[in-house]
Amino acid sequence: MSVSVARFCLDWAEMHANKDLQFVIKLSFGHFWRLRNQGVPLSHNLSAMDMIEYSYPDCRGMKYLEEEDCRFLIVLESFDCYQTSLDWQNAPVINDNHTKAHPDVLIVNIIRGTVLRGARLWILGRRAAASQIPTQYLDVVTEIQGFSDEKVDQFLTLRFCDAALSTKIIRQFKRIPTLSIIARQPFMSWMVAQVFERCYRYRGYGEHPPRLTPFYLNIMIIQTNRRLQFYHGKMDHELKWSSDEKNLVTRIGKLAFKMLERNTNVFFEEDVKECALKPTEVTVCSGMTTELPYAASGKRTYCFIHFSLQEFMAAMYVFTMFRGESKNVLDTGSHKPKIFKFKDQTKSAAGLVQCALTRTLAAPLGYYEMFLRFLCGMFSPDCHDNMLSGYLYGHKMPKMTGLDDVQRLLEQTIQAAEENQRDRVENLKECLREMIQEDE
Incomplete structure (x- = not known):
């Protein structure tokens, strides 16, 4: 803009x-x-x-x-x-x-x-x-979208010498309407090329096509690895995340979550420091944020490279706190949903998702929908068990329990929304698709 x-x-x-x-x-x-x-x-x-x-x-x-x-x-x-x-x-x-x-x-x-x-x-x-x-x-409303759909296709076609690979990538990302819209931003088109080209190196990729959450997990992994290569001189075989990388990613997620709760996509150096982060690490080296041109105020202002990445990082933080520390950061302790008879049940997987659903359905349409979708996607074993093992979690991390309860909760919420909140139904179905990683 x-x-x-x-x-x-x-x-x-x-x-x-x-x-x-x-x-x-x-x-x-x-x-x-x-x-x-x-x-x-x-x-x-x-x-x-x-x-x-x-x-x-x-x-x-x-x-x-x-x-x-x-x-x-x-x-x-x-x-x-x-x-x-x-x-x-x-x-x-x-x-x-x-x-x-x-x-x-x-x-x-x-x-x-x-x-x-x-x-x-x-x-x-x-x-x-x-x-x-x-x-x-208002007299006229205009949405600035960056690339047209044709330009995205042209970019992905010209980027690779392998025409068959270009065709596969274009077919892949167009399966998901949200990703097709996001790719109109040139940076996200570049990231589509990076992520899918990387994924097609693995044998059998595309036979069971992943949905939106794995794409954003790949963005986080790629950008963190590029940071290690560019700023720390690491080679491809040295890209094992230390506790510093894990803490950086988690705290950036905490920053994203705080901004989401405030309903803003801009933050300042004091916000970064509140999350025990160094401004340079977040705003320059992370590859996930950018500086905004508000120089007239004398105050440096930042945002995530795409608002959907902020929503993803917020969901990743909430899930990581649950998975790694058994904390439900969405449970304020005040209005507990009636489905919980005992206090500790809010610490279950279904309890975390119920708190997210309560927050989303109580907010105006558009505020927490993508956050909820990403959070549900994190509960897919492909995401939390396969993709994040060796990065945020050790390979010997115990398997998650209660996933059937999460799926049942989403199905029940969809049924209830079809009667009372029809404008929420499609996003809730997308949340379920993200959780089971299937289109239907």
Whole structure:
């Protein structure tokens, strides 16, 4: 999205497009959020012009935006960085660009159109965040997807000299709709090539095609091994994970879980340190996160290379704590589901999944669905027993028990959802497919 905005601004500045616009002003919800939470005089009492002048000091005292014939665009980036609910119904109305108000109120009025009246607004953010804006304030919704499906196929076809291998990989990843959508991001297309090319080295691969969770497990393993090779000079035969690698992966998962609970995909250095991690290890060397261009605040901001990877790492952390330490980090101890007669039953495999189901079904649609799907996928023996043995767990780790109870719980939840929560049914079926690693 940032690249799209930069391209738009450059084309306008060089007068290649949108020549009818006199000004293009780019603001960030990240700036609004930081101002809202800082103890400076501007923080809880600012006007629209204060915000523009804060971001662009050269605009101080500019009167053009109030002229009726002034045509300008306000680009508001990173709506998901504004981490609180906005009161669209009850926020007081502001009718001019100089009235000061709390940032929550100011944002509502900018989007309503009562402030910066002549502006066209372009709001950017993840779908889950942007969907909270009432539809009456939206004229057009556009989803930026990166590669088209044809470009993904072209990339995978040209990447390999072996045409038969390319054909196999394209057929494989297209089986799973979620993976087909994710692959539209160029980095994920590259990862599709990396993962499937690696997997097809093994005899018999593809006869029983794996689903989504094994793909993400491979991403985690590949990126961690590349870290060992690139930063630590390890050879292919030396890629045995030490306790440092295991702790790094688990703590990155803990970071992902904390961000998921906060319903945000951005984090800062203090968040990294809270999880007993070194910022450089996470933000540079892990291969799973990237830095965001919010340099104006002076605060370095990061996110996972894809939001679905954050959801996967969060699920991996929850499962690892259960598998390795017999802890159910989803059990808050307050509202125990009625199916548990005894306290210790929440520490069973079905107890962990029940806590995840309770949390998912109580949240708005789209918040925990992929997390639940990945967590269920972890209970597949192919994932937790075969793929992670020798990496996160020793080869002599005892077999998991209670998997039949997990499958029965998912089947019962699907039956109940078909009567009461039909919008949840398909994802619950996907969770079951991930657990048994079968398409039907």
